[in-house]
Amino acid sequence: MKSSILTRPFYFLWTTQTAANAADVLYIMALTVLVLTRTESLVSAAFMPLMRSGAQMVSGLIAPLLMNRFKLPALLLLSQTGQFLLFICLAVYLQLQGSDALLVLVFALVFAMSFLDGWTVPARNALVPRLVAHEQGLLKANSLISVSDQVVMFAGWGLSGVIVALLGPSHTLLLTAVIYGLAAAFTLGVKEPAEAQSGPQSTDVLPGGNGAAASTTKWHTLTEGWKMIWKVPRLRLLTFMDIIDMLGGSVWVGAFTLAFVQVALGKGEEWWGFINAAYFAGSVGGGLLVLAMARAIGSNFLAAMLIGMAGYGVLTAIYALNTQPFIALILVLLMGPFAELSMINRRTLIQRSVDNDMLPKVMSVQASLLNLVFCISLLVMAALAEWLGIVNLYLLAAVLTLLALGVGLIGRRAFRSTNEIGTKGD
Known part of the structure; x- marks a missing residue:
């Protein structure tokens, strides 16, 4: 399984996280435009990223309970699939209701998605050492993830503005749903090697973590x-x-x-x-x-x-x-x-x-x-x-x-x- 430094499951993990991050940027931009158009209030628009950060922080605090019960690939799949289904509900609701959509319900769905998303980064970072081999493999894997995070974070915000302007918020949400679906599908390829589940792989690992x-x-x-x-x-x-x-x-x-x-x-x-x-x-x-x-x-x-x-x-x-x-x-x-x-x-x-x-x-x-x-x-x-x-x-x-x-x-x-x-x- 680890004949190469970066394994196939790692590339699936890298791809699914990149797609999920891109979808996050797209839907936040689309919803920000929608909220601003509806309320003409910067406070309302600023409330959404603040609420997302709060949901992710709370989610991270209780994540150990889930990590104790589920394997990390299963937890990632649960998170990505849950976000995909919730986003489908959000996109369909906005399509049907249009300007009559209740912002309270929109914010509730965003909070639920952000809560699920709070598991993904710690689960991803914990999975990386199990999916690569050797010290250089771990450093390379972290470098690749960092580069893709930076590209999505910066280029994504610029491109998402153009996409929202061309397609409009509603169609942008449908495009985002497709990307979320792809992220969930790629998660199926993230498989832990059997030897990685049984114990530490690094010579630097410290005792005490049973x-x-x-x-x-x-x-x-x-x-x-x-x-x-x-x-x-x-x-x-x-x-x-x-x-x-x-x-x-x-x-x-x-x-x-x-x-x-x-x-x-x-x-x-x-x-x-x-x-x-x-x-x-x-x-x-x-x-x-x-x-x-x-x-x-x-x-x-x-x-x-x-x-x-x-x-x-x-x-x-x-x-x-x-x-x-x-x-x-x-x-x-x-x-x-x-x-x-x-x-x-x-x-x-x-x-x-x-x-x-x-x-x-x-x-x-x-x-x-x-x-x-x-x-x-x-x-x-x-x-x-x-x-x-x-x-x-x-x-x-x-x-x-x-x-x-x-x-x-x-x-x-x-x-x-x-x-x-x-x-x-x-």
Whole structure:
């Protein structure tokens, strides 16, 4: 099954997740246009993505209960099929009711779909180590997923606007239903190898994750991932670094980047688009670069992650102090590869730090935790922007990344041999 580094089931997983992400972007854009047209209220339109994030966070918290009961491919199939059926109901309802559709019912269906979607990312990230072989295979798989996520996230938003304008919201929803159907169909090809279900595959896996055998109560199942992160020094350190880095990550949300372009660079909205495009190009290029460097990186995931964080933090600081638009473009273009080098290797380290049984629960906890931190960061950064100014806000983001780097350097002893870590972590 694992004669090649990236297996056929992995490509099915990659395809289904890419299709599902593209469908998400399409239907969010179509519904946003529909809600804006109906209500002429930005608050109503903004409520939908906020509601989706809340549903996914709640879903991630209870995901361990489902992961304890179902195999990950079955859980993915349940999620994708459920989203497909719910979306069919939504699309048919909007077609039949048109302008008379009740927004409360529309939002309820969106909430239910988002709740199901909350299982997919942690399940996907936990499945990847089971579907690839060797260290380089895991790094390559994470790089491919990161590149496709970036392409769908950026190009999808631009193309979806064009599609909605050409087809209209109703026909766009029908097209989205087809894509959701394809995503559900491709999920049927995601099969776990028998040897991946029985135990860990990585030499770095830490002891203590006996998974389903230890589950005696629902509360134990829900808290097992949290306890594992706290107990294992390596996981605790990586999660802490993630939280610190995420606190500053919200400065790249559209409103902040637009304010920086206008205030610090003295340019208009067209340069906002240029900056976003440059960052996207750098991120995709960075993912491809990590993919090409997999052999050179080898098992040096920690060093690669720290180099990525250092480069990203320094470039963010220079970007904050720069006032030249063309230099800003070059800087954000260079940030992408460093950001991807850090993120991809961090995810790989997490996947290699716990066994196959516990990994889904750990991933669920981290997804919920980072969603919460990001929401808090948005609110805090918005308040600080008024107090500190937009330039100082980006300097603060750079300081937070470098602080996370310092935490990683100080705690690098947690990444020593498995036996040392296991003894200290237990």
